[in-house]
Amino acid sequence: MTNKLVILWAPPRSLSTAFVRMIEARGDFTVLHEPLCDLAAGHVFTHEVQGETHRIDSPDRLFAHVRTLLDKGNVFIKDTCEFSYAGFIDEGAYPDDAHHVFMIRNPEQVINSHYAMNPQLTSQQVGYQHLDALYCAARARGVHDPVIVDANQLVLAPQNVIADFCRKVGIEQKPESLQWEPGHRRVWERTRHWHEDAAQSTSIRPVSKHYAVRVDNDPRLKSFYDDNLVVYKKFLSYL
Numbered sequence: 001m002t003n004k005l006v007i008l009w010a011p012p013r014s015l016s017t018a019f020v021r022m023i024e025a026r027g028d029f030t031v032l033h034e035p036l037c038d039l040a041a042g043h044v045f046t047h048e049v050q051g052e053t054h055r056i057d058s059p060d061r062l063f064a065h066v067r068t069l070l071d072k073g074n075v076f077i078k079d080t081c082e083f084s085y086a087g088f089i090d091e092g093a094y095p096d097d098a099h100h101v102f103m104i105r106n107p108e109q110v111i112n113s114h115y116a117m118n119p120q121l122t123s124q125q126v127g128y129q130h131l132d133a134l135y136c137a138a139r140a141r142g143v144h145d146p147v148i149v150d151a152n153q154l155v156l157a158p159q160n161v162i163a164d165f166c167r168k169v170g171i172e173q174k175p176e177s178l179q180w181e182p183g184h185r186r187v188w189e190r191t192r193h194w195h196e197d198a199a200q201s202t203s204i205r206p207v208s209k210h211y212a213v214r215v216d217n218d219p220r221l222k223s224f225y226d227d228n229l230v231v232y233k234k235f236l237s238y239l
Contacts, residue, residue: 004074004075005070006029006169007101008077008079008102009101012126014080014105015151015154019204031077032047039056040083044056045057083130084133085133094141096143099147103149103151104149107232110127126224128227128231129231149161155205155207183199
């Protein structure tokens with residue numbers, strides 16, 4: 001059986017790291033945490049394999065490394081969309097044969113949470129326009145149909161949503177992967193403070209937080225919401 005390459009694209013603060021924790025708990029994927037995000041932010045992505053550290057400084061080198069990993073097993077990549085990956089798409093590094101998964105969450109929840117972490121947030125950094133560009137590339141060039149995961153449905157019925165994801169990607173369902181041990185992951189170190197909730201989690205569950213500055217009381221955040229809502233609704237129509 002051919003090994004699977006699965007790439008999860010998501011706006012920041014869309015519960016994507018909780019999804020990754022489920023993938024890690026399966027035990028049958030090598031997981032790469034936000035490699036393109038690291039590159040877009042001007043960093044070198046590092047990945048340790050059997051004691052050897054690979055330092056990767058371009059999308060081409062990243063996916064050459066991924067092909068090597070695929071010779072040995074399944075690979076799962078998670079990246080967030082505060083950055084535009086247009087150059088990555090146009091330069092031909094976009095892996096057409098991957099299973100591309102697009103995670104969405106109500107942009108009001110995304111914006112409230114993101115602004116609390118980053119008060120310099122811009123509308124583009126919310127991520128839906130960038131997510132849409134990646135989706136269009138997957139539709140136009142991908143071997144497999146894109147898969148959409150709605151975070152708001154996921155927290156209410158994780159077993160059902162994950163079962164649907166497994167069926168669409170063509171992997172075995174592993175119900176035991178819906179539970180895991182809490183704790184920080186070393187690969188989160190550069191952005192450790194962004195993953196406090198995921199570090200404390202033991203399962204996929206609803207998140208309830210109060211934010212002082214919100215879409216419903218801040219005109220600038222409301223404008224970000226309006227900008228991103230159109231694309232979010234488009235993704236909802238694909239479900």
